[in-house]
Amino acid sequence: xxxxxxxxIKNLLKNFPVGGDYFTAxxxxxxxxxxxxxxxxxGPSGSGKTxxxxxxxxxxxxxxxxxxxxxxxxxxxxxNERAHLRxxxxxxxxxxxxxxxxxxxxxxxxxxxxxxxVDSQERKRLVNQAVEWVGLADKxxxxxxxxxxxxxQRTAIARAIVHEPALILADEPTANLDAENSHQIMKIMVRLxxxxxxxxxxxxxDEKIMAYLRRIxxxxxxxxxxxxxxxxxxxxx
Amino acid sequence: MLFNLAMKNLIGAGMRTWLNVFxxxxxxxxxxxxxxxxxxxxxxxxxxxxxxxxxxGAYWHPEYDPLDPFSYEDAHGIPxxxxxxxxxxxxxxxxxxxxxxxxxxxxxMPVVIKGIEPEQSIINLPTQSxxxxxxxxxxxxxxxxxxxxxxxxxxxxxxxxxxxxxRTYDADEGVIVYIMETENFKVDMGTxxxxxxxxxxxxxxxxxxxxxxxxxxxxxxxxxGNWIYRDVDxxxxxxxxxxxxxxxxxxxxxxxxLSLAGMGIFNSQILSIFRRRKEIGTLMAMGMTxxxxxxxxxxxxxxxxxxxxxxxxxxGGPVFIxxxxxxxxxxxxxNEMGLIMAKKLIPVYTMGLFISTTLFIxxxxxxxxxxxxxxxxxxxxxxxxxxxxx
Numbered sequence: 001x002x003x004x005x006x007x008x009i010k011n012l013l014k015n016f017p018v019g020g021d022y023f024t025a026x027x028x029x030x031x032x033x034x035x036x037x038x039x040x041x042x043g044p045s046g047s048g049k050t051x052x053x054x055x056x057x058x059x060x061x062x063x064x065x066x067x068x069x070x071x072x073x074x075x076x077x078x079x080n081e082r083a084h085l086r087x088x089x090x091x092x093x094x095x096x097x098x099x100x101x102x103x104x105x106x107x108x109x110x111x112x113x114x115x116x117x118v119d120s121q122e123r124k125r126l127v128n129q130a131v132e133w134v135g136l137a138d139k140x141x142x143x144x145x146x147x148x149x150x151x152x153q154r155t156a157i158a159r160a161i162v163h164e165p166a167l168i169l170a171d172e173p174t175a176n177l178d179a180e181n182s183h184q185i186m187k188i189m190v191r192l193x194x195x196x197x198x199x200x201x202x203x204x205x206d207e208k209i210m211a212y213l214r215r216i217x218x219x220x221x222x223x224x225x226x227x228x229x230x231x232x233x234x235x236x237x
Numbered sequence: 238m239l240f241n242l243a244m245k246n247l248i249g250a251g252m253r254t255w256l257n258v259f260x261x262x263x264x265x266x267x268x269x270x271x272x273x274x275x276x277x278x279x280x281x282x283x284x285x286x287x288x289x290x291x292x293x294g295a296y297w298h299p300e301y302d303p304l305d306p307f308s309y310e311d312a313h314g315i316p317x318x319x320x321x322x323x324x325x326x327x328x329x330x331x332x333x334x335x336x337x338x339x340x341x342x343x344x345x346m347p348v349v350i351k352g353i354e355p356e357q358s359i360i361n362l363p364t365q366s367x368x369x370x371x372x373x374x375x376x377x378x379x380x381x382x383x384x385x386x387x388x389x390x391x392x393x394x395x396x397x398x399x400x401x402x403x404r405t406y407d408a409d410e411g412v413i414v415y416i417m418e419t420e421n422f423k424v425d426m427g428t429x430x431x432x433x434x435x436x437x438x439x440x441x442x443x444x445x446x447x448x449x450x451x452x453x454x455x456x457x458x459x460x461x462g463n464w465i466y467r468d469v470d471x472x473x474x475x476x477x478x479x480x481x482x483x484x485x486x487x488x489x490x491x492x493x494x495l496s497l498a499g500m501g502i503f504n505s506q507i508l509s510i511f512r513r514r515k516e517i518g519t520l521m522a523m524g525m526t527x528x529x530x531x532x533x534x535x536x537x538x539x540x541x542x543x544x545x546x547x548x549x550x551x552x553g554g555p556v557f558i559x560x561x562x563x564x565x566x567x568x569x570x571x572n573e574m575g576l577i578m579a580k581k582l583i584p585v586y587t588m589g590l591f592i593s594t595t596l597f598i599x600x601x602x603x604x605x606x607x608x609x610x611x612x613x614x615x616x617x618x619x620x621x622x623x624x625x626x627x
Contacts (some may be wrong), residue, residue: 059522059618080526087524098519102249112523114238131293159523 005068006167006199007033007056012065014051014222024220025051029065035166036197038190038212040204043219044144049203050171052219056201057169058082068168087115091160091198095171097152099144099159105131106140109158116163128163128205134188150181154188167199168192174206185237186212211235241534254541257505258422264498266553268491269594273557273584274565275487276366279480280585281420283473288361288422288480291472291475293453296320301447305577306349309334310400313445317462320449321586328455330357331446333436337399339429341387349398349428352436359452362424367416367432375411375435380425380591384416397429402441409439419533494600499605506538506609517613520619531610541597546595561585 012029015022027142033039034206041049054060055067058074067074070089074082087094091112099108109130113123131137134154144152146195153173160168170189174182193200209235211214218226247254261400313333316324318325323329333352338345355367367376374394379387389395391413398408411431411467419425449464453497457466509519564581 039339054619057351059622081612083521083525083526086522090524092519093521094519096621097535098515100249100516100519100520102251107245114242115524117238127354129292 001186004034005032006035006037006070007031007201008066008068009056011054012052012067013063014048014055014060015063020212024222026055027155029222029224031217031224033167033199033201036193036199036216038193038200039215040202040210040213040219041219042170042204042210044205044219047219047221048222049205051222053169053171053201056167057092058086084221087125088163089110089166091163091165091168092174093153093156093160095172095175097144097149097156097176099152099155101144103154104141104143105136105147105158108144108155111164112159116210118163126162127158130158133161133192137160148181149177150184153181153185154190157185157188157192161196161227164196165198167201170200170202170204172204172206173202176207179208182206182208183235239533239536242533246512246533246537247540253391254544257501258540258544258548260501261327261498261542262548262552264494264501265459265545265549265594266556268498268598269492269553269557270560270584271551272487272585272590273459273476273488273561274582275483276587276590277488277582277584279329279483281583282480285420286423286473286476289361289419289424291450291469292359293451294468295450295464295472296329296458297448297464297467298446299463303467303525304459306336307448309336309349310404313402313442315442315444316446316449317460319458319460320464323450323451323458324354324381326402328359329449329451330354330359331433331447331449333440333442334447335399335436335440339387339399339431340396341389341393342395346387347427350397350436350439351428351430352433352440353430353579354433359450362419362430363415363417363526364430366405366417366612367430369414371412371414373569375409375431375439376413376414377411378430379413380417380419380422380428382422382425383428384413389413389416394532399438399439407439422545436599437468441540456603468561476531495601498598500536501602502542502602502603503609505541506534509537510534514616515624516622517616518623521616521621527616530613531607534610534613535603535607536617538610539603541606542602546598557584557586561586567609 009029009031012026013024014026015024028041029052041052043049051060055074056069058069059078062075065075070085071122072085077085087131098099103111106127109127110123113126118126128137131140134157136151136154136158139151144155147155153176174185177185186209189200192198202213204210214230214233216228216230217224219230296316298312298314300308315321318333320329324331331354334351335346337350339348340346351369353362353364355364357364362378364378367378369376376396379389384390394410394412396408397411398406401407403590410427437445515529521527521531561584564583566581
């Protein structure tokens with residue numbers, strides 16, 4: 001299982017306290033994700049996409065069930081163990097980029113490597129390589145405020161991949177971008193998925209993203225209603 | 238790693254950082270400045286008292302109690318031989334004290350007459366002025382405070398009435414020969430200084446004294462008879478008590494300034510956490526542990542304080558040096574309020590003051606930076622990413 005599956009979820013239940021009661025965000029979720037998959041969690045607002053993504057990323061805890069990510073059982077692991085897992089083996093891409101405004105592109109991309117205590121020479125090499133991948137070499141000293149939305153998201157992608165994680169979680173990565181930038185971003189991620197064999201999970205309801213996905217998990221009211229495998233995606237081949 | 242990140246965050250925040258640093262630096266500057274002022278006031282008051290009144294110490298007649306004017310009638314006698322030897326060797330001088338009344342401009346005022354050896358040089362009073370020709374009148378030296386109060390000027394004559402050794406009232410006319418500027422109100426207000434020999438004649442107390450003040454570095458004599466040895470510590474005890482009584486004021490001022498600096502730091506930390514909650518969530522998502530995020534924000538607060546101290550040294554240092562050299566002119570004469578204070582206050586900035594203030598402030602700042610940062614430890618990464626503070 002550990003060699004093949006990056007994510008393995010069984011009987012996942014997630015409740016949120018609301019007043020004196022509970023709101024069930026996810027129930028009876030079963031899911032397996034293999035290495036190098038390019039998968040999307042798709043569904044309307046409130047269907048549980050982001051909650052599931054956060055649980056897989058160890059940012060939130062399951063109420064019940066087993067969630068095994070890259071060999072770590074998240075339900076029984078500590079905050080620090082989950083932080084270690086994210087630091088070493090995961091990358092995050094957010095809808096609003098979440099770049100640190102006072103850092104340059106180089107410094108933003110460098111941050112995961114600093115957290116992983118990579119030495120400065122190697123950091124420089126890896127950052128330059130990641131920035132090349134996303135086509136931002138000419139903007140390396142710019143600050144986020146000087147970049148367009150597409151460039152910000154490409155910086156965020158470079159930051160997510162710079163330490164070559166096994167799994168990248170992307171929450172609505174194109175929601176703030178126009179069509180052209182959205183396609184550019186998706187093309188970059190398809191290429192990274194192929195070249196680095198990095199697994200991708202998207203939470204989205206953007207049709208443009210869906211056109212690139214090779215597997216789509218449809219969520220409704222916190223439950224998986226359809227697991228769709230796509231042999232030949234419309235885009236990205 | 239945290240240090241590098243904290244440094245990047247502070248430098249990267251640009252003007253916001255420097256404004257915080259500047260405001261904190263002003264508080265630190267004021268803390269050191271006010272502490273230096275207090276130390277300067279105390280040190281000046283002590284030095285003036287020693288210089289103009291106490292010298293190396295004194296031998297008191299056993300009946301003498303400076304706080305009980307009625308004791309003056311009996312507090313006189315010929316000093317024992319060894320004390321007299323000090324006087325003869327110019328290592329000490331006698332002062333004869335008596336109650337009296339003066340009648341400047343027709344009004345009566347109770348005073349203390351102090352007969353002093355005009356040629357003494359042990360205390361810094363212009364007693365040589367008492368050698369001036371007074372046309373047969375009693376030459377009188379007074380302080381400027383006393384002169385203002387009595388409206389007497391140099392050359393003014395006025396009646397003096399006293400009780401002599403035989404308990405008989407006598408009177409004569411005195412003339413102001415000199416008005417001295419002194420910061421020690423105790424040698425000024427309510428005191429008239431006349432030549433010792435004249436006082437001894439007037440009071441019929443030939444060769445007698447009430448107390449004998451000796452120079453610094455003179456050791457205690459063995460044959461002091463029943464005269465009481467009073468060292469500098471004893472003679473300064475009123476001053477020390479005043480300083481001690483003033484200590485709470487200094488501490489309150491210190492606490493107010495420290496609170497202002499602390500509130501600034503606390504406030505900027507709270508704001509920083511509130512404004513940067515998405516950043517906190519991002520750092521957690523990237524695998525930074527909560528304790529490290531807390532450490533990062535605490536360190537940023539601490540470094541803010543450190544930069545403030547550097548700013549105080551760089552920008553405030555020349556100001557401290559200038560004031561320490563040239564003093565601060567005071568707008569009013571505090572001597573009239575019964576305070577021994579220079580017209581130009583010289584603050585005292587010691588290395589101890591800098592080190593203790595720096596260490597204490599650094600400790601307070603670290604605690605104040607840590608306290609708001611603890612909230613981060615309670616934050617859920619998902620809430621932080623949404624920009625919510627839990």
